[in-house]
Amino acid sequence: MPAIEVEGKCSRCIGTTCCTYTTEALQTPTSKADFDHLLWQISHAGVEIYKDGDGWYLLIRGNCEHLLPGGGCGIYAARPQVCRDYDNDWCEYDEPAEKHFIHHFRDYAQLLAYCRKRFKTWAA
Ligand code: SF4
Ligand code: SF4
Known part of the structure; x- marks a missing residue:
């Protein structure tokens, strides 16, 4: 969600x-019910879950519909505020966000394995 400079980085x-x-x-x-809900969410295509120093997040993969084939923004002048606020001084061009993930669950199986480890009484 960048500023998307025409020139530069x-x-x-x-x-x-x-x-x-x-x-x-x-x-x-925190609870089994919480993780059961996350298991439902991560069962959907493109949905991942991670935890970093700021907390837990849903990560939903999928290109923005305004992303142009050449990498520009199709609504640059009217792009959402979150895109305007994104600072490219140090961004994913410089290092992958994953580097700061404490947990990263890419699919149902990975999160289920974590649940079984975290909750000794996790069923099945
Ligand atoms: S609106 Fe433009 S800058 Fe924002 S995510 Fe979409 S393509 Fe990127
Ligand atoms: S990851 Fe960084 S360099 Fe790449 S488009 Fe976004 S802000 Fe620009």
Whole structure:
């Protein structure tokens, strides 16, 4: 969700990484019911879950519909505020966000394995 400079770093960013997903902060999951809910969410295509120093997040992969084939933004002048606020001084062009993940569950099986480890009484 970048500013997408026409010149400079963004123009060299193959794949325009920050326009290919969204994230949403989650309430910190603590109970089996919380994780059961996350298991439902992560069962859907493109949905992942991670935890970093700021907390737990849904990560939903999928290109923004305004991302142009060449990497520009099709609604640049009217792009959402979150895109305007994104600072490319140090971004995913410089290092992958995953580097700061404490947990990263890419699919149902990975989260289920975590649940079984975390809750000794997890059924099945
Ligand atoms: S990841 Fe960084 S360099 Fe790439 S498009 Fe987004 S802000 Fe620009
Ligand atoms: S609106 Fe533009 S800058 Fe924002 S995520 Fe979509 S393509 Fe990227």
